[in-house]
Amino acid sequence: DVKVTQSSRYLVKRTGEKVFLECVQDMDHENMFWYRQDPGLGLRLIYFSYDVKMKEKGDIPEGYSVSREKKERFSLILESASTNQTSMYLCASMNYRDRVKGEQYFGPGTRLTVT
Amino acid sequence: AQSVTQPDIHITVSEGASLELRCNYSYGATPYLFWYVQSPGQGLQLLLKYFSGDTLVQGIKGFEAEFKRSQSSFNLRKPSVHWSDAAEYFCAVGARFGNEKLTFGTGTRLTIIP
Numbered sequence: 001d002v003k004v005t006q007s008s009r010y011l012v013k014r015t016g017e018k019v020f021l022e023c024v025q026d027m028d029h030e031n032m033f034w035y036r037q038d039p040g041l042g043l044r045l046i047y048f049s050y051d052v053k054m055k056e057k058g059d060i061p062e063g064y065s066v067s068r069e070k071k072e073r074f075s076l077i078l079e080s081a082s083t084n085q086t087s088m089y090l091c092a093s094m095n096y097r098d099r100v101k102g103e104q105y106f107g108p109g110t111r112l113t114v115t
Numbered sequence: 116a117q118s119v120t121q122p123d124i125h126i127t128v129s130e131g132a133s134l135e136l137r138c139n140y141s142y143g144a145t146p147y148l149f150w151y152v153q154s155p156g157q158g159l160q161l162l163l164k165y166f167s168g169d170t171l172v173q174g175i176k177g178f179e180a181e182f183k184r185s186q187s188s189f190n191l192r193k194p195s196v197h198w199s200d201a202a203e204y205f206c207a208v209g210a211r212f213g214n215e216k217l218t219f220g221t222g223t224r225l226t227i228i229p
Contacts, residue, residue, distance in 0.1 A: 004158070033216075040124070042205060042221035043159075058216070090158060103149075104217060106158030 003027070004107035006091055012113045019078040021110050023091030030096035032074035033104060034058075034066065037088040049074055050096065081114045088112075117142040117208045121220035129228050130198055136191040136223050138180075138206030147209035148189040149217065150180055154202045162204075165189060176200070201227045 007022035025032065031050050035043040035058075045058030047066040055066050063085060067075040074093075078085055088111050092104040118141040128134055140146060147166055151159040163174025170182040180191045189206060206220040 035219075040221055042121075043219040045216060048216065092159075103161050103164065104159075106151075106160070108156070108158045 004091055004093055004105050006089075006107040006110050008110050009108060010111050010113075012115065013078075013081050014115055015082060017078075017081050017114075019081045019112065019114075021076040021078075021089055021091075021112070023074045023076070023093075023107055024072050025074075025091075025093040025105070026072065027093065027095070027105070028071065029093040029105075030071070031094040032068065033092040033094070034064075034074065034076045035090045035092065036060070037090055037109070043090065046076065081112075083114050086112060086114045117146060117210060117218045119206050119208050119218055119220035121204075121206055121223050123223045124221070125224045125226065127226040127228060128196055131195050134191075134193045134196045134200070134225070136204050136206075136225070138189045138191065138220060139187050140189060140206070140208045141187065142208055142210070145184065148180075148182060149207040149209065150174065150178070150189075150191050151205045151207060151219075152176075152202045153205065153222075159205065162191070196225075196227055198227045198229070201225055 004025045013019050033048040034046045044060050049055045049068040065077045088109050090109045091107040094104045120139045149164045150162040153159045162178050163172050165172050165182045203222045203224045205222045207217040209217045
């Protein structure tokens with residue numbers, strides 16, 4: 001089974017802190033994604049990566065950056081956390097060779113609270 | 116650009132009753148369509164998907180969905196719900212060529228009453 005893990009289930013940070021959210025997948029998938037999930041807004045794509053050191057902005061990249069130094073790991077970085085970044089963050093991965101199938105595998109999510 | 120609309124924010128059904136969750140999409144061609152489920156405290160799990168061929172697709176947990184091109188819809192159905200089906204359901208659309216991104220709807224929360 002594909003497994004996508006996220007470093008924390010719950011995280012509380014202060015305004016202005018630099019925050020790292022880590023995601024690791026164990027199936028050698030090329031594509032990895034970061035979403036944020038907010039009530040009434042569904043899932044919105046922040047960034048995705050289709051290879052090591054490759055990244056592309058999603059729909060709401062402002063205030064975020066990402067890092068992909070190894071194939072299995074995709075990090076989301078909040079350079080200076082703000083209260084409006086309080087949200088649930090979901091990581092997903094997908095096999096590029098199966099991209100026509102479109103199935104993404106999701107981690108359990110990190111609920112981030114910025115105070 | 117593709118988009119998805121789930122018009123029902125919250126639906127309540129009795130255990131054993133039938134279920135239909137609505138999904139409408141906007142895309143210039145025949146899209147890829149997906150339904151995902153998110154149980155409380157969990158990530159998303161794929162229920163079913165449509166790519167081509169038979170417009171009625173079967174998924175896991177007894178769910179099915181029907182693609183109707185004329186109505187730009189991909190509604191999810193289950194003939195008899197179980198208490199364990201209480202969750203949030205997301206419809207998603209993907210582009211057919213070269214685009215790995217999915218666009219998700221805003222979700223429908225399903226409550227089951229005894």
